[in-house]
Amino acid sequence: MYIDDKMLEKLEKLSALKIPDDKREEFKEQLSKIVDFVEVLNELNLDNLEATISPVSGGTLLRDDEPVKSDVIDIILENAPQKQGRSFEVPKIIE
Numbered sequence: 001m002y003i004d005d006k007m008l009e010k011l012e013k014l015s016a017l018k019i020p021d022d023k024r025e026e027f028k029e030q031l032s033k034i035v036d037f038v039e040v041l042n043e044l045n046l047d048n049l050e051a052t053i054s055p056v057s058g059g060t061l062l063r064d065d066e067p068v069k070s071d072v073i074d075i076i077l078e079n080a081p082q083k084q085g086r087s088f089e090v091p092k093i094i095e
Contacts, residue, residue: 001039003031 003011008028012019019027073086082089
């Protein structure tokens with residue numbers, strides 16, 4: 001499919017972009033190549049194929065949800081200027 005000036009103007013309006021005059025021919029050529037590439041997909045016969053939702057048959061494999069002891073909070077709080085227990089202490093900003 002060839003992208004002409006009229007089609008390029010519609011695309012400019014839809015995309016809210018302004019293509020500079022010196023780049024219009026280059027854009028038309030590149031967009032035409034993109035549309036031609038996508039049109040190749042229309043030649044595929046997909047009548048006997050079922051839509052694929054997931055590449056993993058049987059759904060997503062899940063792991064057991066087990067709690068893990070982590071010392072990340074303690075490591076972060078080591079760098080806190082002020083802390084109270086296991087929380088940051090910050091100045092009151094709302095009266």
